[in-house]
Amino acid sequence: MAKPKVVYQCSACGGQSPKWGGQCPDCGAWNTLIETAVATPQATAAPARFAGYAGPQSVRSLGEVELREAPRAPTGLGELDRVLGGGLVDGSVVLIGGDPGIGKSTLLLQTLSLLETQPALYVTGEESLQQVGLRAQRLGLNVSALRLLAETCVERVLAAANAENPRVLVIDSIQTLYSEALSSAPGSVGQVRESAAQLVRYAKQTDTAIFIVGHVTKEGALAGPRVLEHMVDTVLYFEGDPGQRYRVMRAVKNRFGAVNELGVFAMTEGGLKPVANPSAIFLSRHPEPVAGSVVMVTREGTRPLLVEVQALVDESRQASPRRVTVGLEQNRLAMLLAVLHRHGGLALFDQDVFVNVVGGVRVGETAADLAVLCAALSSFRDRPIPGDLVIFGEVGLAGEIRPVPNGEERLREAAKHGYAQAIVPQANAPKRPIPGMQVHAVNRLAQALDQLG
Numbered sequence: 001m002a003k004p005k006v007v008y009q010c011s012a013c014g015g016q017s018p019k020w021g022g023q024c025p026d027c028g029a030w031n032t033l034i035e036t037a038v039a040t041p042q043a044t045a046a047p048a049r050f051a052g053y054a055g056p057q058s059v060r061s062l063g064e065v066e067l068r069e070a071p072r073a074p075t076g077l078g079e080l081d082r083v084l085g086g087g088l089v090d091g092s093v094v095l096i097g098g099d100p101g102i103g104k105s106t107l108l109l110q111t112l113s114l115l116e117t118q119p120a121l122y123v124t125g126e127e128s129l130q131q132v133g134l135r136a137q138r139l140g141l142n143v144s145a146l147r148l149l150a151e152t153c154v155e156r157v158l159a160a161a162n163a164e165n166p167r168v169l170v171i172d173s174i175q176t177l178y179s180e181a182l183s184s185a186p187g188s189v190g191q192v193r194e195s196a197a198q199l200v201r202y203a204k205q206t207d208t209a210i211f212i213v214g215h216v217t218k219e220g221a222l223a224g225p226r227v228l229e230h231m232v233d234t235v236l237y238f239e240g241d242p243g244q245r246y247r248v249m250r251a252v253k254n255r256f257g258a259v260n261e262l263g264v265f266a267m268t269e270g271g272l273k274p275v276a277n278p279s280a281i282f283l284s285r286h287p288e289p290v291a292g293s294v295v296m297v298t299r300e301g302t303r304p305l306l307v308e309v310q311a312l313v314d315e316s317r318q319a320s321p322r323r324v325t326v327g328l329e330q331n332r333l334a335m336l337l338a339v340l341h342r343h344g345g346l347a348l349f350d351q352d353v354f355v356n357v358v359g360g361v362r363v364g365e366t367a368a369d370l371a372v373l374c375a376a377l378s379s380f381r382d383r384p385i386p387g388d389l390v391i392f393g394e395v396g397l398a399g400e401i402r403p404v405p406n407g408e409e410r411l412r413e414a415a416k417h418g419y420a421q422a423i424v425p426q427a428n429a430p431k432r433p434i435p436g437m438q439v440h441a442v443n444r445l446a447q448a449l450d451q452l453g
Helices: 078-084 104-114 129-139 154-164 189-206 227-231 278-282 330-344 366-381 407-416 445-452
Strands: 006-010 033-037 093-098 120-124 147-150 168-172 209-214 234-239 246-254 262-268 271-274 293-300 303-315 323-326 351-357 389-391 421-425 438-442
Touching (some): 078 246, 078 262, 078 271, 093 227, 104 271, 189 227, 293 366, 323 330, 330 445, 366 389
Parallel strands (some): 120 147, 120 168
Antiparallel strands (some): 006 033, 234 246, 246 262, 293 303
Protein backbone atom coordinates (compact mmCIF):
# COMPACT_ATOMS: atom_id res chain seq x y z
CA MET A 1 0.00 0.00 0.00
CA ALA A 2 1.46 3.34 -1.05
CA LYS A 3 1.96 5.93 1.65
CA PRO A 4 -0.61 8.74 1.40
CA LYS A 5 0.77 11.99 0.07
CA VAL A 6 0.95 14.91 2.49
CA VAL A 7 1.45 18.64 2.07
CA TYR A 8 2.03 21.44 4.53
CA GLN A 9 -0.76 24.00 4.54
CA CYS A 10 -0.54 27.47 6.07
CA SER A 11 -3.21 28.08 8.70
CA ALA A 12 -3.02 31.84 8.02
CA CYS A 13 -3.36 32.12 4.24
CA GLY A 14 -4.13 28.55 3.10
CA GLY A 15 -1.04 28.29 0.92
CA GLN A 16 0.58 24.88 0.45
CA SER A 17 4.18 23.78 0.52
CA PRO A 18 5.65 20.35 -0.30
CA LYS A 19 7.88 20.43 2.79
CA TRP A 20 7.82 22.00 6.21
CA GLY A 21 9.48 25.31 6.90
CA GLY A 22 9.47 27.80 9.72
CA GLN A 23 8.03 30.54 7.50
CA CYS A 24 5.19 30.34 4.99
CA PRO A 25 6.58 31.11 1.50
CA ASP A 26 3.32 32.81 0.43
CA CYS A 27 2.36 35.16 3.29
CA GLY A 28 5.53 35.15 5.39
CA ALA A 29 3.82 34.02 8.62
CA TRP A 30 5.95 32.03 11.04
CA ASN A 31 5.15 28.55 12.42
CA THR A 32 1.86 28.24 10.52
CA LEU A 33 2.62 25.27 8.22
CA ILE A 34 0.56 22.26 9.32
CA GLU A 35 0.85 18.75 7.93
CA THR A 36 -2.28 17.84 5.95
CA ALA A 37 -3.21 14.72 4.02
CA VAL A 38 -3.93 15.20 0.32
CA ALA A 39 -7.42 14.00 -0.51
CA THR A 40 -7.57 11.57 -3.44
CA PRO A 41 -10.67 10.45 -5.35
CA GLN A 42 -10.24 6.91 -3.98
CA ALA A 43 -9.98 8.19 -0.40
CA THR A 44 -12.87 10.64 -0.60
CA ALA A 45 -15.32 8.41 -2.45
CA ALA A 46 -17.94 6.97 -0.10
CA PRO A 47 -18.60 3.23 -0.09
CA ALA A 48 -21.53 2.12 -2.20
CA ARG A 49 -23.71 1.36 0.81
CA PHE A 50 -23.10 4.91 2.14
CA ALA A 51 -23.51 6.75 -1.15
CA GLY A 52 -25.76 9.79 -0.89
CA TYR A 53 -25.86 9.77 2.90
CA ALA A 54 -26.01 13.59 2.91
CA GLY A 55 -29.08 13.62 0.65
CA PRO A 56 -29.74 13.89 -3.09
CA GLN A 57 -26.83 15.43 -4.98
CA SER A 58 -28.99 17.97 -6.83
CA VAL A 59 -30.33 21.48 -6.31
CA ARG A 60 -33.77 21.54 -4.69
CA SER A 61 -36.06 24.25 -3.36
CA LEU A 62 -36.58 24.46 0.38
CA GLY A 63 -40.27 23.65 0.00
CA GLU A 64 -39.38 20.25 -1.51
CA VAL A 65 -37.24 19.26 1.48
CA GLU A 66 -38.97 16.82 3.82
CA LEU A 67 -38.85 18.25 7.34
CA ARG A 68 -39.07 15.86 10.26
CA GLU A 69 -38.08 16.09 13.88
CA ALA A 70 -34.91 14.20 14.72
CA PRO A 71 -35.77 11.30 17.06
CA ARG A 72 -34.02 11.48 20.42
CA ALA A 73 -32.92 8.70 22.74
CA PRO A 74 -32.97 9.55 26.47
CA THR A 75 -29.60 8.96 28.11
CA GLY A 76 -31.08 8.26 31.55
CA LEU A 77 -29.42 11.37 33.03
CA GLY A 78 -31.95 14.21 33.05
CA GLU A 79 -29.37 17.00 33.22
CA LEU A 80 -27.38 15.57 30.30
CA ASP A 81 -30.59 15.28 28.26
CA ARG A 82 -31.34 18.94 29.03
CA VAL A 83 -27.92 20.08 27.80
CA LEU A 84 -28.18 17.93 24.67
CA GLY A 85 -31.55 19.49 23.86
CA GLY A 86 -33.80 16.60 24.90
CA GLY A 87 -31.72 13.49 24.27
CA LEU A 88 -29.18 11.85 21.98
CA VAL A 89 -29.68 12.21 18.22
CA ASP A 90 -28.58 9.48 15.81
CA GLY A 91 -25.59 10.53 13.75
CA SER A 92 -24.67 13.42 16.06
CA VAL A 93 -21.12 14.12 17.19
CA VAL A 94 -20.79 15.51 20.73
CA LEU A 95 -17.49 17.00 21.94
CA ILE A 96 -17.04 17.12 25.73
CA GLY A 97 -14.19 19.16 27.22
CA GLY A 98 -13.13 19.80 30.79
CA ASP A 99 -10.27 19.93 33.25
CA PRO A 100 -8.47 16.69 34.22
CA GLY A 101 -10.34 14.82 36.93
CA ILE A 102 -13.59 16.73 36.42
CA GLY A 103 -15.52 13.54 35.58
CA LYS A 104 -15.73 13.31 31.78
CA SER A 105 -14.92 9.60 31.59
CA THR A 106 -17.11 8.87 34.60
CA LEU A 107 -20.09 10.63 33.02
CA LEU A 108 -19.72 8.78 29.71
CA LEU A 109 -19.33 5.40 31.42
CA GLN A 110 -22.49 6.07 33.41
CA THR A 111 -24.31 7.09 30.25
CA LEU A 112 -23.34 3.87 28.47
CA SER A 113 -24.52 1.84 31.45
CA LEU A 114 -27.97 3.48 31.16
CA LEU A 115 -28.21 3.01 27.37
CA GLU A 116 -28.77 -0.71 27.74
CA THR A 117 -30.94 -1.13 24.64
CA GLN A 118 -28.36 0.42 22.30
CA PRO A 119 -25.11 -1.41 21.54
CA ALA A 120 -22.10 0.75 22.42
CA LEU A 121 -18.35 0.71 21.89
CA TYR A 122 -15.99 2.47 24.30
CA VAL A 123 -12.61 3.32 22.74
CA THR A 124 -9.94 4.32 25.25
CA GLY A 125 -6.61 5.76 24.21
CA GLU A 126 -5.49 6.99 27.62
CA GLU A 127 -6.32 4.09 29.95
CA SER A 128 -6.04 0.33 29.83
CA LEU A 129 -9.09 -1.91 29.70
CA GLN A 130 -8.40 -2.92 33.30
CA GLN A 131 -8.52 0.70 34.46
CA VAL A 132 -11.89 1.19 32.76
CA GLY A 133 -13.19 -1.98 34.38
CA LEU A 134 -11.98 -0.91 37.82
CA ARG A 135 -13.74 2.45 37.45
CA ALA A 136 -16.99 0.72 36.51
CA GLN A 137 -16.63 -1.60 39.51
CA ARG A 138 -15.91 1.33 41.84
CA LEU A 139 -19.03 3.13 40.62
CA GLY A 140 -21.17 0.02 40.88
CA LEU A 141 -22.17 0.06 37.21
CA ASN A 142 -23.57 -2.95 35.41
CA VAL A 143 -21.57 -2.72 32.18
CA SER A 144 -20.33 -6.29 31.87
CA ALA A 145 -21.66 -6.45 28.30
CA LEU A 146 -20.05 -3.17 27.23
CA ARG A 147 -17.63 -3.58 24.34
CA LEU A 148 -14.20 -2.03 24.94
CA LEU A 149 -11.27 -1.25 22.66
CA ALA A 150 -7.84 0.13 23.56
CA GLU A 151 -6.62 1.71 20.33
CA THR A 152 -5.16 5.02 19.13
CA CYS A 153 -5.12 4.58 15.34
CA VAL A 154 -8.29 6.11 13.92
CA GLU A 155 -8.31 3.80 10.90
CA ARG A 156 -8.24 0.71 13.12
CA VAL A 157 -10.89 2.26 15.40
CA LEU A 158 -13.24 2.74 12.45
CA ALA A 159 -12.52 -0.77 11.18
CA ALA A 160 -13.50 -2.17 14.58
CA ALA A 161 -16.60 0.03 14.62
CA ASN A 162 -17.63 -1.30 11.21
CA ALA A 163 -17.31 -4.85 12.55
CA GLU A 164 -19.15 -4.16 15.84
CA ASN A 165 -21.80 -1.82 14.33
CA PRO A 166 -22.49 0.14 17.55
CA ARG A 167 -25.21 2.77 17.89
CA VAL A 168 -23.13 4.80 20.35
CA LEU A 169 -19.36 5.27 20.06
CA VAL A 170 -17.18 6.92 22.72
CA ILE A 171 -13.68 8.22 21.88
CA ASP A 172 -11.55 8.98 24.96
CA SER A 173 -9.81 11.11 23.86
CA ILE A 174 -9.36 12.81 20.47
CA GLN A 175 -5.84 14.01 21.40
CA THR A 176 -4.60 10.40 21.63
CA LEU A 177 -5.76 9.40 18.14
CA TYR A 178 -3.58 9.53 15.07
CA SER A 179 -4.08 8.83 11.39
CA GLU A 180 -1.68 6.72 9.35
CA ALA A 181 -2.02 9.29 6.56
CA LEU A 182 0.09 11.76 8.57
CA SER A 183 3.52 11.35 10.13
CA SER A 184 3.10 13.95 12.89
CA ALA A 185 2.65 12.99 16.53
CA PRO A 186 -0.79 12.37 18.09
CA GLY A 187 -2.31 15.55 19.46
CA SER A 188 -0.84 17.80 16.79
CA VAL A 189 -3.12 20.13 14.84
CA GLY A 190 -3.06 18.00 11.71
CA GLN A 191 -3.71 14.73 13.54
CA VAL A 192 -6.61 16.11 15.58
CA ARG A 193 -8.23 17.62 12.50
CA GLU A 194 -7.81 14.52 10.33
CA SER A 195 -8.98 12.12 13.06
CA ALA A 196 -12.04 14.24 13.83
CA ALA A 197 -12.91 14.51 10.14
CA GLN A 198 -12.90 10.72 9.75
CA LEU A 199 -15.04 10.26 12.87
CA VAL A 200 -17.59 12.87 11.76
CA ARG A 201 -17.78 11.26 8.33
CA TYR A 202 -18.36 7.85 9.88
CA ALA A 203 -21.11 9.22 12.19
CA LYS A 204 -23.03 10.78 9.30
CA GLN A 205 -22.64 7.73 7.08
CA THR A 206 -23.82 5.19 9.65
CA ASP A 207 -26.14 7.29 11.91
CA THR A 208 -23.92 6.43 14.87
CA ALA A 209 -23.94 8.85 17.80
CA ILE A 210 -20.36 9.65 18.82
CA PHE A 211 -19.08 11.17 22.05
CA ILE A 212 -15.59 12.66 21.76
CA VAL A 213 -13.59 13.65 24.84
CA GLY A 214 -11.32 16.65 24.34
CA HIS A 215 -8.48 18.03 26.44
CA VAL A 216 -8.46 21.67 27.51
CA THR A 217 -5.61 24.16 27.77
CA LYS A 218 -4.59 25.94 30.97
CA GLU A 219 -6.84 28.84 29.89
CA GLY A 220 -9.83 26.46 29.86
CA ALA A 221 -10.35 26.34 26.06
CA LEU A 222 -10.47 23.10 24.10
CA ALA A 223 -7.00 22.06 22.97
CA GLY A 224 -6.26 21.65 19.29
CA PRO A 225 -7.47 23.56 16.23
CA ARG A 226 -10.59 25.71 16.50
CA VAL A 227 -11.96 23.90 13.45
CA LEU A 228 -12.56 20.90 15.74
CA GLU A 229 -15.47 22.74 17.38
CA HIS A 230 -16.87 23.73 13.98
CA MET A 231 -16.87 20.14 12.70
CA VAL A 232 -18.89 18.59 15.52
CA ASP A 233 -22.62 19.07 16.17
CA THR A 234 -22.50 19.81 19.90
CA VAL A 235 -19.80 21.25 22.18
CA LEU A 236 -20.17 20.75 25.93
CA TYR A 237 -17.90 22.19 28.61
CA PHE A 238 -17.65 20.40 31.95
CA GLU A 239 -16.79 23.02 34.57
CA GLY A 240 -16.13 23.06 38.29
CA ASP A 241 -13.42 22.49 40.85
CA PRO A 242 -12.40 18.81 41.02
CA GLY A 243 -12.07 19.24 44.79
CA GLN A 244 -15.68 20.35 45.16
CA ARG A 245 -18.83 18.32 44.95
CA TYR A 246 -20.79 20.07 42.23
CA ARG A 247 -20.08 20.10 38.51
CA VAL A 248 -21.67 22.28 35.83
CA MET A 249 -22.06 21.23 32.19
CA ARG A 250 -22.65 24.03 29.69
CA ALA A 251 -23.57 23.78 26.00
CA VAL A 252 -21.76 26.40 23.92
CA LYS A 253 -22.83 24.93 20.57
CA ASN A 254 -25.75 22.67 19.72
CA ARG A 255 -27.22 22.06 16.29
CA PHE A 256 -30.09 20.11 17.85
CA GLY A 257 -31.02 22.35 20.79
CA ALA A 258 -30.52 25.62 22.65
CA VAL A 259 -27.05 26.92 23.42
CA ASN A 260 -26.00 28.13 26.87
CA GLU A 261 -28.11 25.37 28.38
CA LEU A 262 -26.90 24.37 31.83
CA GLY A 263 -26.81 21.01 33.59
CA VAL A 264 -25.77 20.55 37.21
CA PHE A 265 -24.33 17.33 38.67
CA ALA A 266 -23.17 16.30 42.11
CA MET A 267 -20.14 14.01 42.42
CA THR A 268 -20.85 11.15 44.83
CA GLU A 269 -19.28 7.80 45.61
CA GLY A 270 -21.59 6.25 43.03
CA GLY A 271 -20.64 8.73 40.30
CA LEU A 272 -22.34 11.85 39.01
CA LYS A 273 -25.93 12.44 40.11
CA PRO A 274 -28.18 15.04 38.42
CA VAL A 275 -29.25 17.95 40.63
CA ALA A 276 -32.98 18.58 40.10
CA ASN A 277 -33.06 21.94 41.93
CA PRO A 278 -29.75 23.71 41.23
CA SER A 279 -30.96 27.06 42.64
CA ALA A 280 -30.72 25.64 46.15
CA ILE A 281 -26.96 25.01 45.89
CA PHE A 282 -26.13 28.52 44.64
CA LEU A 283 -27.77 30.30 47.59
CA SER A 284 -25.98 30.71 50.91
CA ARG A 285 -29.20 30.95 52.95
CA HIS A 286 -27.71 33.11 55.69
CA PRO A 287 -29.43 32.70 59.07
CA GLU A 288 -29.97 36.47 59.03
CA PRO A 289 -29.59 39.16 56.33
CA VAL A 290 -26.01 40.33 55.74
CA ALA A 291 -24.73 43.46 54.03
CA GLY A 292 -23.53 43.12 50.45
CA SER A 293 -25.57 40.02 49.56
CA VAL A 294 -28.28 40.11 46.87
CA VAL A 295 -30.21 37.27 45.22
CA MET A 296 -30.89 37.61 41.50
CA VAL A 297 -32.54 35.42 38.88
CA THR A 298 -30.37 34.64 35.89
CA ARG A 299 -31.30 32.51 32.90
CA GLU A 300 -29.18 29.70 31.53
CA GLY A 301 -30.63 28.40 28.28
CA THR A 302 -34.28 27.61 29.06
CA ARG A 303 -33.84 27.45 32.83
CA PRO A 304 -34.27 30.34 35.30
CA LEU A 305 -31.68 30.05 38.06
CA LEU A 306 -31.44 31.83 41.41
CA VAL A 307 -27.90 32.87 42.30
CA GLU A 308 -26.40 35.02 45.01
CA VAL A 309 -24.27 38.04 44.15
CA GLN A 310 -21.96 39.26 46.91
CA ALA A 311 -20.12 42.59 47.00
CA LEU A 312 -17.48 43.90 49.38
CA VAL A 313 -16.69 47.64 49.33
CA ASP A 314 -13.74 48.72 51.44
CA GLU A 315 -11.58 51.83 51.68
CA SER A 316 -8.66 51.62 49.29
CA ARG A 317 -5.06 52.09 50.42
CA GLN A 318 -3.75 52.28 46.87
CA ALA A 319 -3.57 55.07 44.35
CA SER A 320 -5.77 53.07 41.95
CA PRO A 321 -8.66 51.31 43.74
CA ARG A 322 -9.15 47.66 42.77
CA ARG A 323 -12.11 46.34 40.79
CA VAL A 324 -12.20 42.55 41.08
CA THR A 325 -14.97 40.25 39.83
CA VAL A 326 -15.43 36.49 40.00
CA GLY A 327 -18.17 35.15 37.72
CA LEU A 328 -18.85 38.53 36.09
CA GLU A 329 -17.17 40.77 33.51
CA GLN A 330 -14.67 43.09 35.17
CA ASN A 331 -14.95 45.93 32.66
CA ARG A 332 -18.70 46.04 33.09
CA LEU A 333 -18.28 46.51 36.84
CA ALA A 334 -16.19 49.65 36.24
CA MET A 335 -18.89 50.98 33.92
CA LEU A 336 -21.68 50.25 36.41
CA LEU A 337 -19.83 52.04 39.20
CA ALA A 338 -19.56 55.10 36.96
CA VAL A 339 -23.33 54.97 36.37
CA LEU A 340 -23.87 54.64 40.13
CA HIS A 341 -21.82 57.80 40.68
CA ARG A 342 -23.49 59.85 37.94
CA HIS A 343 -27.14 58.78 38.38
CA GLY A 344 -27.18 57.39 41.91
CA GLY A 345 -25.14 60.03 43.65
CA LEU A 346 -22.73 57.52 45.23
CA ALA A 347 -19.00 57.90 44.55
CA LEU A 348 -16.78 54.85 45.07
CA PHE A 349 -13.65 56.21 43.39
CA ASP A 350 -11.67 55.79 46.63
CA GLN A 351 -13.05 52.33 47.47
CA ASP A 352 -11.94 48.81 46.53
CA VAL A 353 -14.90 46.88 45.09
CA PHE A 354 -14.95 43.06 45.03
CA VAL A 355 -17.89 41.19 43.45
CA ASN A 356 -18.41 37.43 43.54
CA VAL A 357 -21.11 35.07 42.25
CA VAL A 358 -21.61 32.30 44.81
CA GLY A 359 -21.12 28.71 43.72
CA GLY A 360 -18.71 29.29 40.85
CA VAL A 361 -21.46 30.26 38.38
CA ARG A 362 -20.49 32.54 35.49
CA VAL A 363 -23.19 35.12 34.73
CA GLY A 364 -22.79 36.54 31.24
CA GLU A 365 -26.11 38.35 30.79
CA THR A 366 -26.76 41.99 31.67
CA ALA A 367 -29.65 41.09 34.00
CA ALA A 368 -27.10 41.10 36.84
CA ASP A 369 -26.40 44.85 36.53
CA LEU A 370 -28.98 46.08 39.02
CA ALA A 371 -28.18 43.32 41.51
CA VAL A 372 -24.46 44.19 41.41
CA LEU A 373 -25.10 47.87 42.13
CA CYS A 374 -27.55 47.09 44.94
CA ALA A 375 -25.02 44.70 46.51
CA ALA A 376 -22.27 47.33 46.30
CA LEU A 377 -24.55 49.94 47.87
CA SER A 378 -25.54 47.56 50.66
CA SER A 379 -21.90 46.78 51.47
CA PHE A 380 -20.85 50.46 51.34
CA ARG A 381 -23.63 51.54 53.72
CA ASP A 382 -23.40 48.32 55.77
CA ARG A 383 -27.15 47.89 55.49
CA PRO A 384 -28.43 44.36 54.81
CA ILE A 385 -30.96 43.79 52.04
CA PRO A 386 -34.09 41.84 53.08
CA GLY A 387 -33.60 38.11 52.70
CA ASP A 388 -36.88 37.64 50.80
CA LEU A 389 -35.99 40.16 48.05
CA VAL A 390 -34.79 39.33 44.53
CA ILE A 391 -33.40 41.90 42.08
CA PHE A 392 -32.67 41.80 38.36
CA GLY A 393 -32.48 44.27 35.48
CA GLU A 394 -30.09 45.84 32.99
CA VAL A 395 -28.67 49.28 33.79
CA GLY A 396 -28.03 51.69 30.92
CA LEU A 397 -25.45 54.49 30.79
CA ALA A 398 -28.23 57.06 31.11
CA GLY A 399 -29.36 55.53 34.40
CA GLU A 400 -32.40 53.78 32.92
CA ILE A 401 -33.42 50.26 33.95
CA ARG A 402 -33.89 48.16 30.85
CA PRO A 403 -36.02 44.98 30.66
CA VAL A 404 -34.55 41.49 30.38
CA PRO A 405 -35.99 38.45 28.57
CA ASN A 406 -38.55 36.20 30.30
CA GLY A 407 -39.07 38.49 33.27
CA GLU A 408 -42.33 36.92 34.45
CA GLU A 409 -40.83 33.42 34.32
CA ARG A 410 -37.96 34.62 36.52
CA LEU A 411 -40.41 36.06 39.05
CA ARG A 412 -42.40 32.83 39.22
CA GLU A 413 -39.20 30.87 39.82
CA ALA A 414 -38.31 33.22 42.70
CA ALA A 415 -41.82 32.94 44.17
CA LYS A 416 -41.54 29.15 44.03
CA HIS A 417 -38.49 29.39 46.31
CA GLY A 418 -40.27 31.56 48.86
CA TYR A 419 -39.18 35.07 47.85
CA ALA A 420 -41.89 37.65 48.59
CA GLN A 421 -40.42 40.88 47.10
CA ALA A 422 -38.78 41.82 43.82
CA ILE A 423 -37.27 44.93 42.23
CA VAL A 424 -37.52 44.59 38.45
CA PRO A 425 -37.63 46.83 35.35
CA GLN A 426 -40.98 48.47 34.62
CA ALA A 427 -41.32 46.56 31.34
CA ASN A 428 -40.90 43.23 33.21
CA ALA A 429 -43.76 43.91 35.64
CA PRO A 430 -46.19 40.94 35.46
CA LYS A 431 -49.55 41.56 33.82
CA ARG A 432 -51.23 39.49 36.51
CA PRO A 433 -50.28 39.50 40.19
CA ILE A 434 -48.02 36.64 41.26
CA PRO A 435 -49.43 34.99 44.41
CA GLY A 436 -47.31 35.73 47.46
CA MET A 437 -44.99 38.22 45.76
CA GLN A 438 -44.89 42.03 45.83
CA VAL A 439 -43.22 43.44 42.72
CA HIS A 440 -41.62 46.90 42.68
CA ALA A 441 -41.25 48.04 39.06
CA VAL A 442 -38.74 50.85 38.41
CA ASN A 443 -37.65 52.89 35.40
CA ARG A 444 -34.58 54.66 36.79
CA LEU A 445 -31.62 53.68 38.94
CA ALA A 446 -32.57 56.30 41.53
CA GLN A 447 -35.98 54.67 41.95
CA ALA A 448 -34.40 51.28 42.60
CA LEU A 449 -32.05 52.74 45.20
CA ASP A 450 -34.97 54.48 46.91
CA GLN A 451 -36.74 51.13 47.25
CA LEU A 452 -33.78 49.86 49.30
CA GLY A 453 -34.11 52.82 51.68
